Amino acid sequence: MQDKLNEIEQAALESLQSITEQAALDAWRISTLGRSSALMMVFAEFGKLSKEERPVIGAAANRVKAALEAALQIKAEALKTVVLAKSLSEEKLDITLPGRTKHIGRLHPSTQQLRRVLAILAEMGFQVYTSREVETDDINFQMLNFPLHHPARDMQDTFFVEAENRGDNPILMRTHTSPGQIHAMREFAATNPQNPPPIRIALPGMCFRYEQITARSEIQFNQVEGLAVGKNITFADLKGTIADFVRRMFGEGARLRFRASYFPFTEPSAEVDVECFVCGGKGCQVCKNSGWLEILGCGMVHPNVLQNGGYDPNVYSGFAWGMGPERQLMLRNKVNDIRYFWGNDVRFLEQF
Amino acid sequence: MTLRGEKGEIMKIPISWLKDFIDLDGLSIEDIARKLTLAGMEVDEILYAGLAMPIYKDGEKHEFKTNGIAWDREKIVVAEIREVKAHPNADRLTLLDLFDGQQDQVVLTGAPNIFDLKGTGKLAKPIKVAYAKEGSVLYDGHADGLQLMTLKRAKIRGVDSYSMVCSEKELGISTESDGIIILDDAAPVGMPLADYIGDAVLDISILPNMARNASVVGIARELSALTGRELQKPTIKFKTSGDSVEDLVSIQITNAELNPRFVAGLIRNVEIKPSAYHIQRRLKHAGQRPINNIVDATNYAMIELGQPLHAFDYDVLKERAGKKKIKISTRVASDGEKLTTLDGAERTLTPMNVLVCDEKGSLSIAGVMGGTESEVTEKTKNVLLEGAAWNFINIRRTAKQHNLPSEASFRFSRGVHPAVAETGVKRGLQYMAEWANGNIAPGLVDEYPLKPKDPTIIVTPQDVKRLLGIELTAKKIAELLTRLEFKCVVDKNTVKAKTPPHRMDIAEGVVGLADVLEEVARSYGYDNIPVTTMADALPPQVGNPIHEWEEHLRDLLVALGVQEVVTYRMTSVEKESRITQYTEYVRIANPIAPEKNVLRRSLTASVLSVLEKNIRLGESLALFEIGPIFEPVKNNLPNEPRKLAITMSGLRDATAWDVKESATLDFFDMKGRIELLLSGLRLTGVTYTSTESTPHLHPGKSAEITVNGQVLGVFGELHPSAKEKYELGASPVLVAEFDLALLRKSAPTYGIIPVPEFPPVYEDIAIIVDESVLATAVESLIKQTGGRSVSSVRLFDVYRDEKIGAGKKSLAYSLTYQAEKTMTDSDAATIRNKIVKRLENEFSAKLRS
Ligand SMILES: [Zn+2]
Numbered sequence A: 001m002q003d004k005l006n007e008i009e010q011a012a013l014e015s016l017q018s019i020t021e022q023a024a025l026d027a028w029r030i031s032t033l034g035r036s037s038a039l040m041m042v043f044a045e046f047g048k049l050s051k052e053e054r055p056v057i058g059a060a061a062n063r064v065k066a067a068l069e070a071a072l073q074i075k076a077e078a079l080k081t082v083v084l085a086k087s088l089s090e091e092k093l094d095i096t097l098p099g100r101t102k103h104i105g106r107l108h109p110s111t112q113q114l115r116r117v118l119a120i121l122a123e124m125g126f127q128v129y130t131s132r133e134v135e136t137d138d139i140n141f142q143m144l145n146f147p148l149h150h151p152a153r154d155m156q157d158t159f160f161v162e163a164e165n166r167g168d169n170p171i172l173m174r175t176h177t178s179p180g181q182i183h184a185m186r187e188f189a190a191t192n193p194q195n196p197p198p199i200r201i202a203l204p205g206m207c208f209r210y211e212q213i214t215a216r217s218e219i220q221f222n223q224v225e226g227l228a229v230g231k232n233i234t235f236a237d238l239k240g241t242i243a244d245f246v247r248r249m250f251g252e253g254a255r256l257r258f259r260a261s262y263f264p265f266t267e268p269s270a271e272v273d274v275e276c277f278v279c280g281g282k283g284c285q286v287c288k289n290s291g292w293l294e295i296l297g298c299g300m301v302h303p304n305v306l307q308n309g310g311y312d313p314n315v316y317s318g319f320a321w322g323m324g325p326e327r328q329l330m331l332r333n334k335v336n337d338i339r340y341f342w343g344n345d346v347r348f349l350e351q352f
Numbered sequence B: 001m002t003l004r005g006e007k008g009e010i011m012k013i014p015i016s017w018l019k020d021f022i023d024l025d026g027l028s029i030e031d032i033a034r035k036l037t038l039a040g041m042e043v044d045e046i047l048y049a050g051l052a053m054p055i056y057k058d059g060e061k062h063e064f065k066t067n068g069i070a071w072d073r074e075k076i077v078v079a080e081i082r083e084v085k086a087h088p089n090a091d092r093l094t095l096l097d098l099f100d101g102q103q104d105q106v107v108l109t110g111a112p113n114i115f116d117l118k119g120t121g122k123l124a125k126p127i128k129v130a131y132a133k134e135g136s137v138l139y140d141g142h143a144d145g146l147q148l149m150t151l152k153r154a155k156i157r158g159v160d161s162y163s164m165v166c167s168e169k170e171l172g173i174s175t176e177s178d179g180i181i182i183l184d185d186a187a188p189v190g191m192p193l194a195d196y197i198g199d200a201v202l203d204i205s206i207l208p209n210m211a212r213n214a215s216v217v218g219i220a221r222e223l224s225a226l227t228g229r230e231l232q233k234p235t236i237k238f239k240t241s242g243d244s245v246e247d248l249v250s251i252q253i254t255n256a257e258l259n260p261r262f263v264a265g266l267i268r269n270v271e272i273k274p275s276a277y278h279i280q281r282r283l284k285h286a287g288q289r290p291i292n293n294i295v296d297a298t299n300y301a302m303i304e305l306g307q308p309l310h311a312f313d314y315d316v317l318k319e320r321a322g323k324k325k326i327k328i329s330t331r332v333a334s335d336g337e338k339l340t341t342l343d344g345a346e347r348t349l350t351p352m353n354v355l356v357c358d359e360k361g362s363l364s365i366a367g368v369m370g371g372t373e374s375e376v377t378e379k380t381k382n383v384l385l386e387g388a389a390w391n392f393i394n395i396r397r398t399a400k401q402h403n404l405p406s407e408a409s410f411r412f413s414r415g416v417h418p419a420v421a422e423t424g425v426k427r428g429l430q431y432m433a434e435w436a437n438g439n440i441a442p443g444l445v446d447e448y449p450l451k452p453k454d455p456t457i458i459v460t461p462q463d464v465k466r467l468l469g470i471e472l473t474a475k476k477i478a479e480l481l482t483r484l485e486f487k488c489v490v491d492k493n494t495v496k497a498k499t500p501p502h503r504m505d506i507a508e509g510v511v512g513l514a515d516v517l518e519e520v521a522r523s524y525g526y527d528n529i530p531v532t533t534m535a536d537a538l539p540p541q542v543g544n545p546i547h548e549w550e551e552h553l554r555d556l557l558v559a560l561g562v563q564e565v566v567t568y569r570m571t572s573v574e575k576e577s578r579i580t581q582y583t584e585y586v587r588i589a590n591p592i593a594p595e596k597n598v599l600r601r602s603l604t605a606s607v608l609s610v611l612e613k614n615i616r617l618g619e620s621l622a623l624f625e626i627g628p629i630f631e632p633v634k635n636n637l638p639n640e641p642r643k644l645a646i647t648m649s650g651l652r653d654a655t656a657w658d659v660k661e662s663a664t665l666d667f668f669d670m671k672g673r674i675e676l677l678l679s680g681l682r683l684t685g686v687t688y689t690s691t692e693s694t695p696h697l698h699p700g701k702s703a704e705i706t707v708n709g710q711v712l713g714v715f716g717e718l719h720p721s722a723k724e725k726y727e728l729g730a731s732p733v734l735v736a737e738f739d740l741a742l743l744r745k746s747a748p749t750y751g752i753i754p755v756p757e758f759p760p761v762y763e764d765i766a767i768i769v770d771e772s773v774l775a776t777a778v779e780s781l782i783k784q785t786g787g788r789s790v791s792s793v794r795l796f797d798v799y800r801d802e803k804i805g806a807g808k809k810s811l812a813y814s815l816t817y818q819a820e821k822t823m824t825d826s827d828a829a830t831i832r833n834k835i836v837k838r839l840e841n842e843f844s845a846k847l848r849s
Helices: A002-017 A022-033 A038-048 A053-090 A109-123 A151-155 A179-191 A235-250 A303-309 A325-332 B029-038 B112-117 B193-197 B208-213 B216-227 B277-285 B293-305 B314-320 B392-401 B407-412 B419-436 B461-468 B474-482 B509-524 B545-559 B603-617 B667-680 B740-746 B775-789 B825-843
Strands: A134-136 A171-173 A199-208 A220-230 A256-263 A266-275 A292-301 A317-323 B009-014 B043-050 B066-070 B076-087 B090-099 B104-109 B122-132 B137-139 B148-150 B154-156 B159-161 B199-206 B249-253 B261-268 B309-313 B326-332 B338-340 B346-348 B354-358 B361-365 B383-389 B445-447 B456-459 B487-491 B494-498 B620-628 B631-633 B636-639 B642-650 B686-690 B697-707 B710-718 B733-739 B761-770 B790-799 B808-817
Touching (some): A002 A038, A002 A053, A109 A199, A109 A220, A109 A235, A109 A325, A179 A220, A220 A235, A235 A256, A235 A292, A235 A317, A235 B461, A256 B509, A266 A317, A292 A303, A292 A325, A303 B509, B009 B216, B043 B193, B076 B112, B076 B193, B090 B122, B104 B159, B199 B208, B208 B216, B249 B261, B249 B445, B277 B293, B293 B309, B309 B314, B314 B326, B338 B361, B383 B419, B392 B407, B461 B474, B461 B509, B474 B509, B545 B620, B545 B642, B545 B740, B603 B642, B603 B733, B642 B667, B667 B686, B667 B710, B667 B733, B761 B790, B761 B825, B775 B790, B775 B808, B808 B825
Parallel strands (some): B043 B066
Antiparallel strands (some): A199 A220, A220 A317, A256 A266, A266 A292, A292 A317, B076 B090, B076 B122, B154 B159, B261 B383, B261 B445, B326 B354, B338 B346, B354 B361, B487 B494, B631 B636, B642 B733, B686 B697, B697 B710, B761 B808, B790 B808
16 A cells, blocks of 8 residues: 555656646646545545554555645646746737827916916015006006106007096006006005005016017016015115025026116116026027026116105115016027917927 | 116227227226126127137137127238229229238229229329238128138239238128228328227117216216226317307207207318218217218217217308398297208107207207208308207107107207217317318307206215115215216215216105115126125015915816916907907007907907917817906906916827727816816805807807806807807817806815715616706705715716607716715615605606616
8 A cells, every 4th residue: 555655646746747737737636636536545445444554554645645735836836937927928018109198288388487486486485466467657657767758668668558538647568567566565555654564575477568579579478576675675685685596596506697787666776697507608599609698687676666655765675676487488498489488389388 | 677678779889989088908808898788888799890809719608799800910901002003804903003011012903992093103192901911811892791701812814813902891890881991091001900990899788877878988987987097088179260159149948948058169161071081980880871071070079978969051041041140049849840851851840849940940850850951061161060958858759759760869868968068069169170171160159048956965874784785984985986977075974976967867865865876886896795685574474365276276277187378468359259249348559460459358269269279289189278358447447357268179088009099078078177177176066057148159068157156157169150260170179268256256165074984885876767857956866865874976877778768868876875884785775765765756767777
């Protein structure tokens, strides 16, 4: 009997070795370990054995059974590995085929840039203040120290709105966001006319100029202004605030310079140039070979403007600066035609 | 405060001219340009016409836009032509015998302006010319535009040619020329041309408040302040003879506000001829066309000092006065009065225009343009020279009215100080005497009824500290201002600064203080002012909930796959009328084009135009815009309500190489996005009502969106007849428009619903109802009956079939049962039976098994 068990084990292990497929393995399991297998017959015929033989043969048969089961498990694992490897090698994709996409939405590039600017301003304590796009001449010009017929008005060619009996106060499309300075100052001053509170606001919005529409000029464009009014605000503070802003906007290393300039509603006024980030200041087409890019205009709020806003210029001072998000994008992303912005060609919009 | 269109006018200043008034030795042209730029006189471009140009090594920083050429000092020199000979083989060419200071040369030329001298033998007086040797780099005189070339040896019609006499174009002095340059007789033969007339021209933007610097002396004065070098003011000295001008001419000013000063001088026996070459060259560099020595003298003095001058033919005036004393007066024009100006145009005048007149009538439009009758001609012998001061606003309006921009009106419309009138007239007379051999009459007629205030401003170190943030002593403040010719008196801690009599931009009081502080800052140098952090208290922070809410709305729309667009506010009634019926619009009085003559009233029309433009560019488009529309209010400011418009058209899903089919977007795609948008805004109690009152929408496929009885917006499929008016594809076009104020006000603050702790039971039920029963009615009855136990009801199928029966439909719902404990199947069954029962009662619904 012992011999017969050894024989069974030997033969089963031998036939197991040549098996390469799951089906053959299943057949092997049935013929080797199934109910009618030779090994099981040994267990079935157990009763025929003598009392002395039983423990010996029993132990031997159990050992063979365990050995074959272990061999089966090893073989099964090996087969699984082979099968997996085979299927992995057969399932190789051409990963260069395009992926399945979705129709997605994006913000208009101007909105994206406005958000960048306003986010920086918000961190600096300047809160968003918005006002209307159609204005009266007094708010858009006169209160901002552009008297009627003043040559400074030549700087801002204006769209007028048809209206009668308006005298010296016609209705127009605002030429800048600065009317918001007057609206805001008056609103803040009204809360405490004797001692108006300090102001720090950001004025974003669409502005309009009478221009021909060309690659370089548009009839409408966004502007963002920063305005700070308080009791101890100086030109040196203006420089510091703008230096902070420019570093956040254009990078740590951005070099800038202040050039004296003129805006009717600020004095002293300055224009700020940042070293050309396209060529690093060496001179290129974008900076017209000057190495500098004009990025914003600024100045101390003019005494007349403070007065018109309800802030006594003998006590209060302030500064304002303004910039164009579309111009920033034109520089940043080499947009060579300003007409792209309101043209809304999806092939342009998709690039932001 | 933008950077667009804010440049002042460009003033062209030759460096050589500046050097008449300030020593610039040791400063490069770039140094000069940089100093001016930082002080507010921005140099846009430097044109080199002879002087050495900076050569940038690779990687070196440029500073200015530059143009032009430098003249090689070895190769381009002053030479003299001694004889003009015929060319043996070409009629139109000549051969020049020329001496270049070292040796004789034979030079071939086709220049027309010496052609007449051909064959006249040795010239009695040699002609001085600009001579370029082989290898010189010049502009090609025959090419279109400015093209550089190197002068090479060649044979032209059998004659060896290796050098040339140059025209202005070839040397980059002007962009065109019709002959060679003929230099003044005094030109030193052999001298490098660059040393003799080499120059560089600065294009300087003159800001509106810097009219005083629209002159060579003005710029020199600024450079004097910026460098500390002395300004060498023009020395005006001349002899006079004959009768005094006061005996011959009188002046009467009728309105001093409009004409604060009028000065006139007289010069007799002028010889009219072209000006000397060095004068012509400077005028050309400054952008002026040389005419003759008298006209040139007025222009030259104007560019130098900033005072426009006007020359009258004295004999014409004398004739008009019947040989008696000439009585000049200035007055406003009568309405409809006519005057023919120098440009030959007959001008019809209005009482806004100021005229210079004599007893017979008008002579010129003051400060803008002279009349033809009294202008200086080739025959003029005696000249009456006017230098006046005018009201700058009046001149600006007059120049605009008659569309007559000129060098004179540009300066007058920015404000020229009356003090300069006298200096200007004297300078003009001096040049006329020098250049035209005239005899200046003694004296001037000078009416000066309104002197400017030239305010005195009190500045203290405290003011400087408070507004500029720098500590300066009174003495230092005075020093900075004195450089700009303010007359300063320091008294302890105050500076009394009197405005110099050449500028009109300093006001009085607190504004004057700001004006003067700007000058302190400029003189001190903006770069020298420190960079500080605001010490002032941070104001109370005020949020802008409307702005923040709109940004949130934008984010939701983007997340829903909708692309933002921004369109023009200006449009046309025709464009909008494709979907609207408005006739009242906010109209632009001066539109740039007929298709942009009103402000938009429909944001839907705006987004549809963008859809139309892009429709062929993608298989699917979904666009939105957020912004104002403009509702007209007669003769007043319009209302600017803010709107949201959405449009979609095309395929529902993106196709791919293995996904070839997709349904087209329809009503329910738009509705689904709106539902998601409104739930993103946390709107509850939203109802959708079928509407037929929106003409641009399909009557059967449109809905109004209502919350608490308030219509927030409308959406649907574009009406086929509206769609026809656009070039859109075959797919349906969906549009939606919301009023943002109403939408925002409907959005509640909300608390979240806790996520249930116990597992729910899901169940689907399908019922058969009449076609007329609305899905929303069934849904609300289910919700009402289920109460809190039914946490969600979702319609997942609508089915029609013969088996169900005609006029019937099957609605299938997914229900979620939820309780504060574990919901069992039998709990759910109880609720379901209740629901089915009510559906049977209310809608005669039948449960499908
Ligand atoms: Zn650059």
